[in-house]
Amino acid sequence: MFLTPEEYEMCEGKHGPGIEKAMKLLVQMGELFGAKRMTVVDNCHILMNDPIEWVREITEGVTKIRAFTTMHPLNPCQHWEEMGIPESAVKERLKQGEERNKIYTGIGMLPIWSCTPYFVGSLLYPGAIFSWSGSSGIIVGNSVFAARGNRDASVMSIASAITGRTPEMLLHKKENRYGQFLVELENLDLEVLTEAEYGAIGYHIGAQAGSKNVVISGMRHKPSFDNLKYLLSPMQVSGAVSLCHIVGLTPEAPTLKAALGGKKPEMKITLGRNQIEEARSSLNTVQATAVEVVVLGCPHFSIREIRGVAQLLDGKKIADNVRFWIATAEAVYNVSKQAGYVDIIENAGGRFITGCCAGPEVARLARASGIKVIATNSARAAHYIARVAYPVSSVLFGSTQECVNAGVTGKWRA
Amino acid sequence: MELNARKVSDGRAEGEVLVCNGPFSFLGDLDPITGVFSVKGHELEGQNLAGKIFIFTTGRGSTAGSSVAIQAKLNKKAPAAMVCLEVEPIIAAAAIAAGIPMVDRLDKNPFEVIKTGDFVKVDATKGIVVVHE
Numbered sequence: 365m366f367l368t369p370e371e372y373e374m375c376e377g378k379h380g381p382g383i384e385k386a387m388k389l390l391v392q393m394g395e396l397f398g399a400k401r402m403t404v405v406d407n408c409h410i411l412m413n414d415p416i417e418w419v420r421e422i423t424e425g426v427t428k429i430r431a432f433t434t435m436h437p438l439n440p441c442q443h444w445e446e447m448g449i450p451e452s453a454v455k456e457r458l459k460q461g462e463e464r465n466k467i468y469t470g471i472g473m474l475p476i477w478s479c480t481p482y483f484v485g486s487l488l489y490p491g492a493i494f495s496w497s498g499s500s501g502i503i504v505g506n507s508v509f510a511a512r513g514n515r516d517a518s519v520m521s522i523a524s525a526i527t528g529r530t531p532e533m534l535l536h537k538k539e540n541r542y543g544q545f546l547v548e549l550e551n552l553d554l555e556v557l558t559e560a561e562y563g564a565i566g567y568h569i570g571a572q573a574g575s576k577n578v579v580i581s582g583m584r585h586k587p588s589f590d591n592l593k594y595l596l597s598p599m600q601v602s603g604a605v606s607l608c609h610i611v612g613l614t615p616e617a618p619t620l621k622a623a624l625g626g627k628k629p630e631m632k633i634t635l636g637r638n639q640i641e642e643a644r645s646s647l648n649t650v651q652a653t654a655v656e657v658v659v660l661g662c663p664h665f666s667i668r669e670i671r672g673v674a675q676l677l678d679g680k681k682i683a684d685n686v687r688f689w690i691a692t693a694e695a696v697y698n699v700s701k702q703a704g705y706v707d708i709i710e711n712a713g714g715r716f717i718t719g720c721c722a723g724p725e726v727a728r729l730a731r732a733s734g735i736k737v738i739a740t741n742s743a744r745a746a747h748y749i750a751r752v753a754y755p756v757s758s759v760l761f762g763s764t765q766e767c768v769n770a771g772v773t774g775k776w777r778a
Numbered sequence: 779m780e781l782n783a784r785k786v787s788d789g790r791a792e793g794e795v796l797v798c799n800g801p802f803s804f805l806g807d808l809d810p811i812t813g814v815f816s817v818k819g820h821e822l823e824g825q826n827l828a829g830k831i832f833i834f835t836t837g838r839g840s841t842a843g844s845s846v847a848i849q850a851k852l853n854k855k856a857p858a859a860m861v862c863l864e865v866e867p868i869i870a871a872a873a874i875a876a877g878i879p880m881v882d883r884l885d886k887n888p889f890e891v892i893k894t895g896d897f898v899k900v901d902a903t904k905g906i907v908v909v910h911e
Binding site (some may be wrong): 389397413415417418499502515534575751752754 | 841843
C-alpha cells in the first residue's frame, strides 16, 4: 500500500504512540481489503463503548483529532435515575463512561451524543468520504446523502478521527456502489404507509439481502426523511446492508439502469403487503396486552417527529402506570423546547431521554429493571429489545400513533 | 497436515479447536466476561471460546463488535486464534485491534479438514495452520 511521507511517519511512531497504533490498524485493514492508498477523511462518528484501556492507548500523545468527529449516545445512559432504573443496571459502566467521554472531548470530538449526526450539524454531500460507526448512520450517509463510507468497526472510526485518513476501499469506489439486490415493490400505495410499515419493509429486505447493495424500485411516492430513516435503519440489523438506492429518489439512482450500473442484479425479490405483515408480526414478541414502557427515537427523533407527537399528545395524559420515553439529541431537544413541543409532551407525562440510545441501551436498562412489555415504533429497536432484553422484556411494534395511544390508555390497540 | 492461509492479524497460538458452522459476531454471540457463546438455541450455546482456536465462516453484525473483542481479550476470555473462510471489515478490525491472531483463505476448506476437538497451531504472521493428526 502506498503511503505519503506524512502517513509513513505516523506509522513509524514519529507523531506519538496513539497515532502510530491508529495508522497501523488502518494500513493493515487497507492491505486486507485491497486499498492502494489512504484517502483524507474529514467526517467521523465514533461509538462510546470501547474498553477504557484501549481508549487510553489509542489516544496516547494525541492532543487534537484531525477529522471533524461526533460522538454516539452515551454509555451508560445519563437519565437512568429519572427513568426509574436501578443503579445496578449502570453502576459498573459509570466510571469508565465518564473517563472515556472526558478523553474524547479533550481531543476535540463533539459531544452530540446522538446516532443521528445529520440532525446536529454533521452534514454529508455526494462523494464526501466519511467514517461513521453506528450502522444506522452509515446506511443513511451512503444512500440518502450519496456520501462514501464503509461499514467501519468502532475502532476504525476512532483511528480515522485521530489520523484524518481512511484506507480507500470497498464503498469508497464507484464500481463497488452499484446495486446487486433488486427489490420490486408491488401494489403499495406508499403515501399511506406508517413508519412501522417502512420499518417492516427495511427489516424484510435486510434479512434477504445480507451485505449486498440494495436497489428499491416501484416507490411511487416520496417518503419523508424520517420515513427514509425507518426504512433504511433496520437493514443493518436484520442484515448488513450499507447502501440502498431508491430509484427516482436517492442521488445515485436517477434510473434503475444507473443504480445497477447497467448490469443485471445478482438477485431479485418482489415485496408487497404480505411481506410487510410477516416482518411486522415477527417483530411483535407478545400479543396485545398492558404496556409498561413506550420508547420512541431509534434512530433519534427529529424535530418534526417531536412536533408530531406533541400534536398527538396535546391536551392528553400518559397513563399513570406507563413510562413514555423519547430519545433524541440534546440539540434537537433544545430547539423543540423553544418551539413549545417539549412542554406539551412533558406536561402530558412524557419524558425526553437526551443523549441516550433507544435501542440496545434501553434494552439493557429494561432487562436490568425487569420491565416486561415495551412498545416501540422502530423495527430496529424492536429487534434489539427482543434480543438484548431476552427473556425479560417482550416487544409490541407499531406506528407512532399506536405507540402514543398505548401511552395514553396503557393498553396496546385499545 | 500443514495448510497455507492469508494473514489477517499477526501472532501465533495453539490449542483445541471449536468449529462454528456459520457467521460470528463478538457483539451478541460472546459474553466477554465469561468467554461463553451465549446465543440461545445455537449449536454452540454454553461452549467456552476462551483459549480455543475458533473456526467459523465469516463475521457479521454490529460495528461495536470490535469493542467486545477487545474487552474479551482484556479479560483473557478471547479465542487464542481465529480462522475463517473470508473476513469482512468488522471481524478483521476486531481481530487486529484486540490482538487476536487470525487467518482466512486457507488452501483447503477448514470445515472439511478440521473438526471440533482437534489440536491446531496457527502461525498467523507466516500464514500457516498446522493440524496435528
